[in-house]
Amino acid sequence: MTKIAFRTRIEDLRRRELIEAAHRVFMQHGLGGMTTKRICEEAGMSAGILSYYFKGKEDVLFAMVRLNNRVLMEAVATGLAQATTRWGRLEAIIAGNFPEGLFEPNIANAWLSVCAASSTNIRYVRLQRIFYARLQSNLASVFRDVLADARFKQIALALGTMIDGLWLRRATGEALISTDCTALVLSVAVALLTEAEQAQLQAA
Amino acid sequence: MTKIAFRTRIEDLRRRELIEAAHRVFMQHGLGGMTTKRICEEAGMSAGILSYYFKGKEDVLFAMVRLNNRVLMEAVATGLAQATTRWGRLEAIIAGNFPEGLFEPNIANAWLSVCAASSTNIRYVRLQRIFYARLQSNLASVFRDVLADARFKQIALALGTMIDGLWLRRATGEALISTDCTALVLSVAVALLTEAEQAQLQAA
């Protein structure tokens, strides 16, 4: 009994350590430079350990991406919980997608690399889908009841792709600042929503 | 004299063939699967030929990306030349960024891979910058005189990143259609520009 408990604990620990080491290597050397040797070295372990705790390198990468996504989604969730007004919630959603200290070229590039790898690996596509669905549902929680469904989907797509595009630009080193990006997306959101409101008023 | 002329011709021909072969391999196997062997095989030549006409694999890749960018930019240019009205020009610019038959997952993924590789390779960053600058200048040719400079830059960034984001989504296989994307970006452009106009009217 205690045996199993301990085993699980150390296994989880090692897996976590390897994932975090993989993350650091990823940040520093990019997807191409993320070798098993470097990961194990970064984790302070020997080369063979990776095969012991993971199915292979791909498995580590996937676990890493999943962990990152989870962290980001939780950040948005806590931001949402703190917001009180409808517009505050919108800002929280958008700002949550440009976390200060994380909106940096190397991190953006890591994310981009994973997107690029998505075409090969079905699991990544699924992960991305989940991520986008969450954004969509967050936006829906703010505006679905105010907008017609078709137009809402359009606006959600517009805002979502803008966020992605800004990250992409950041990945190439463009000098974008997280607060500016939030402001930009927010301003577009405002323009689209006021327009939609006016259209709805005219219809009535 | 004839010697030099002929030499130049066959060299250009082979280089072009290799670039196009590289492009096909890229499309089919992705950036990771684009090996020198496959490229030469696809071009119907032997393995060593690549080093004969190019400095190395990277050189071929770069030439390929440059060629693609040129083609896309020219497509936009011709579309622009045909447009007569101001709004027609705007639509031509946007539609030119979603060319029918080219707005497909594998092509999108190829572009995405290059973006991801940009962080390592300075030449790609330069290429991307040129591309974005061209988009910016095209948009400027339509709207700069109507808008304040700061707001124009914001709007141009918003539209540009949306276009990128839509390509990114397409890369992961999302079912987006080129005409829908054009319509979406155009609708956002309209919303932003009418808003900007109203703001300017109120100021007067």
Add this chain to the structure above:
DNA sequence: TAAATTATTGTATGTGCGTTCAGTTTTTTG
């Protein structure tokens, strides 16, 4: 403490890659 299980190591192995280069064929020159 002895046995047994688990955790870790580091070398070995095989694979796939980009690049090189000595040689061969083709084309051009005189």
Add this chain to the structure above:
DNA sequence: CAAAAAACTGAACGCACATACAATAATTTA
């Protein structure tokens, strides 16, 4: 046609990598 230059070949090399695995160390169990 002979000599020279250019175009091209394909085997060979070295390197970096992921993974496997036998050996060893640490820990738990009885």
